[in-house]
Amino acid sequence: MKNRTFFWFILPSMITMLVFIALPIISVFVQSLYIEHTAVFIEVENCGPFGCTQDVQVDLDATMKLKEMKPLGQFNGFGTYVNRNHLAFVEIGQAWQSSAGLGDFLYKSLNLPFYRALAFTLTYTFVVTPLVLLFGFLIALGVNSLPKRIKGPTIFVSLLPMIVTPLIGSLVLFWMIDAQGVLGATLQKVFDDPTLSLKASPALTWVMLMVYGVWHSAPFAFIVLYAGLQTVPAETMEAAMIDGATRWERTRYVVLPHLMPLTIFISLIQLMDNFRVFEPIVGFSAQAHATSLSWIIFNDLAGSEGQFFGSAGATSVITIIGVSILLIPVLIRTWRDFSRKVV
Amino acid sequence: MSDIVNRRSPVFNAVIWSLVLGWIFVAGFPFVWTLWGSFKVQGDFFSKADWTNAIFGIRTQIETGTPFTGAGYFGAWVTNEFWVSVVNTGIIVGSVVVISLTLGTLGGYALARSGKKYAFYLLMLALVFRAMPHITLVSGYLLPFFEWNLWGHLPTAIIVMVAINQPFTLWMLHSFFLNIPKDLDESAMVDGCTRFQAFRRVIVPVMWPGVITTGLFSFLLAYNDFTVTATLLSQANQTMVPKIASFLGTTQTEGNVMFAVAAVVSATAPLFALIMVFQRQIVSGLTAGAVKG
Structure with a gap:
């Protein structure tokens, strides 16, 4: 079969696979490097009859805006990979040092x-x-x-x-x-x-x-x-x-x-x-x-x-x-x- | 000769029979039990006191006056609008089968006839794609789909499932096309057909057995899917399987479980019919990849 003909026959199938299988694999990797935005805080002065106090509040508008501008979140590198919910290097290290034996270590690790x-x-x-x-x-x-x-x-x-x-x-x-x-x-x-x-x-x-x-x-x-x-x-x-x-x-x-x-x-x-x-x-x-x-x-x-x-x-x-x-x-x-x- | 092969000791016969009967019981009984129980009330289906209640429907008799009740089916189909999910499933499954077979026959034919090295690399790539767990792909879709407002619609789920289905469809149809002699389309091309005309006039009329077998497996993939449909569809567009899961998620009020039981039986019925009609094709499809590969 000629290369040209082959290309046109396989094209629709390839496009769907590239867009919906290959790209998501890349997109998943990119996503994994980011982490959700923390809320934006502002200091508000609350003045009442007994003087003024400083309060910290979540700035909803600014948080929304930040989410809209950067929907991926903020860059976190490989931070998510090593945190407690994933590979948990720190916790594993602690468990290794504090454990009495292998059984104890496994027990602690399997709680993660x-x-x-x-x-x-x-x-x-x-x-x-x-x-x-x-x-x-x-x-x-x-x-x-x-x-x-x-x-x-x-x-x-x-x-x-x-x-x-x-x-x-x-x-x-x-x-x-x-x-x-x-x-x-x-x-x-x-x-x-x-x-x-x-x-x-x-x-x-x-x-x-x-x-x-x-x-x-x-x-x-x-x-x-x-x-x-x-x-x-x-x-x-x-x-x-x-x-x-x-x-x-x-x-x-x-x-x-x-x-x-x-x-x-x-x-x-x-x-x-x-x-x-x-x-x-x-x-x-x-x-x-x-x-x-x-x-x-x-x-x-x-x-x-x-x-x-x-x-x-x-x-x-x-x-x-x-x-x-x-x-x-x-x-x-x-x-x-x-x-x-x-x- | 075959007489000697088939001559066995009674002990051996007994072992074989008990093994096969045991398996038939394990494989079939859960479905019979659930079908029978779906016409009872919850007190009978989950009868802690005496399991024979589930067979004779003692509580069903007391609560409804007859030993059989369609309350579960009525609650699921009418009150909880299970029929909407059935329609959604129908749309999704029909579209997925048609689209993935169309793309798959074109691609599978090209892969079977190419003979070039890159065709083989593409097949290997498809094998890698087939191995990807669906949920990892879904976690790649969600954010972009939200951003571009594609989330929740039926066409989105359809195209995603077509794509997930492609690697398998390509492999299967590729091996079916390999079995159709090359001379067939090549002689058509000698007679002046282009490659596409040869495909349409010569190959299409003889490809249906392979296409039907592949179509069955596309059907099963789309029909049985939970991962994609549960995460990519909005409440209004929900299909049967996530709908059944949502019956269980809601608070465990009396009778709610029976809606799920009735819905489960309703969703299993088409699969029963499918196996009855296409048993031979399913078996040949399962073995095709293994025996040849």
């Missing part, structure tokens, strides 16, 4: 909002991803050995948790697991503990969110691995059987190696997607015990205390750096596949 969110995001990403693969593989093996007639309906039901809106899916589970809901109330009866509530304990909240994560993503792994199972070479299977391999050995030495590339594909995609975990925290109203990087950005933008663009920008930049690190293996793999195809 950014590290709390980072801890949950990373735990969620690295716990949910392997479990999704495991369950997806087991379901795929199970469905693969079903009679043909009931495979279709089984796949239909399996798709539901993945296709349904994440916020809706998490609400549906949340209502069941609520202390008044069917699962929550049953658990209270089973453990004979009327105060047992999955919402009240941080550990149970984390478990609940991760169960949701596996429930939501396992169908994706299942579908991909199930498709992979259909292409397991029959000759190799037969050869293995003639050599006397048991069912377990055939799964271990024929099926698993055949599925390996797919497994890598699923885990790379899942790592990136789980790193953005956000909707379940809103759906389960879990923010008291579990926050994620995406959630604290959302809270800065749409929280009840106003909008903090500088703070949201700084967290966004850090998140983008995190995603980029997870992205490197994906890029390397795609690069290799493509080069192999060309040669």
Whole structure:
């Protein structure tokens, strides 16, 4: 295809991506260097019957004017990155010096909002991803050995948790697991503990969110691995059987190696997607015990205390750096596949 | 041969069956439960005393006189104007699908036919863009959109979602176009068509299976979105998902949760229908990227 023709074909698509994906990344970085204006104060003399006093008041007009002139706020450099709500170098340093041991230090660090969110995001990403693969593989093996007639309906039901809106899916589970809901109330009866509530304990909240994560993503792994199972070479299977391999050995030495590339594909995609975990925290109203990087950005933008663009920008930049690190293996793999195809 | 493959011990059969049945229960039961419960009152749906109340609707019988009630649906759709959000969602989803497929087919076709090195770099760039968490992009939009008075309108959310959708659409359509033989459009060009005429007369008639599959995923992305719609739309233009979230945000008065339950069931119904009709395409779309890549 000629370069000119290519250019015109790709232009509309490129413009939208550059304007609404590439520019915002730059704009987020610029925003993160600024901080909201502090209010402009003026001294007012209040004179009453008992003499005059000096008062300090907020000059609303001047504040408004300043905001209009410089909507970004005032330049703050990397100040927002290191303040208490983000990387918190000072606080971490203090915690390091004053802590009795590593446990104490970790406890103190995890009380800082950014590290709390980072801890949950990373735990969620690295716990949910392997479990999704495991369950997806087991379901795929199970469905693969079903009679043909009931495979279709089984796949239909399996798709539901993945296709349904994440916020809706998490609400549906949340209502069941609520202390008044069917699962929550049953658990209270089973453990004979009327105060047992999955919402009240941080550990149970984390478990609940991760169960949701596996429930939501396992169908994706299942579908991909199930498709992979259909292409397991029959000759190799037969050869293995003639050599006397048991069912377990055939799964271990024929099926698993055949599925390996797919497994890598699923885990790379899942790592990136789980790193953005956000909707379940809103759906389960879990923010008291579990926050994620995406959630604290959302809270800065749409929280009840106003909008903090500088703070949201700084967290966004850090998140983008995190995603980029997870992205490197994906890029390397795609690069290799493509080069192999060309040669 | 297949007889030997399928011969299994009863224990193995039992394990497989319990695994599959267990999964079907875990995947499907929450939806059945919520659908059934949406026709009850809150006292039954959240019945601490006895979970069978939710099935037989004891409190619903006492409060309304019948074991089923549409109060939740009436409250959500009529009193709280959920239908407005449904219309908004319809507009947004329809526009996003049409626009992103139009841009995506043009771009994906060019990427599949170029063969130059820069086409590959663009695909890699699209992959990087796909990985960006949506909320980080949104935090880049908000301030400029406020400044230029673009915030809150449906077209703004539409174009933003089209853009966020582009990387995925490009990748998927690019791999579909790779499967259409080159000879098809090249012979049309030998016969005197320009590149665009060849695309329109030869490629467009045969591209629909790929476009429909890609369209399904664009539909799901727009329909399921919470991040963009919750932050970029004003109250009046709210779509279904943020509207449902707002049912929960307001004070927990009796019955309010049931509005959310009814709204959740209403919003899930179209997705059910979608999977029923397009199950084959969804499965093939999910596996296309994996098996080829």
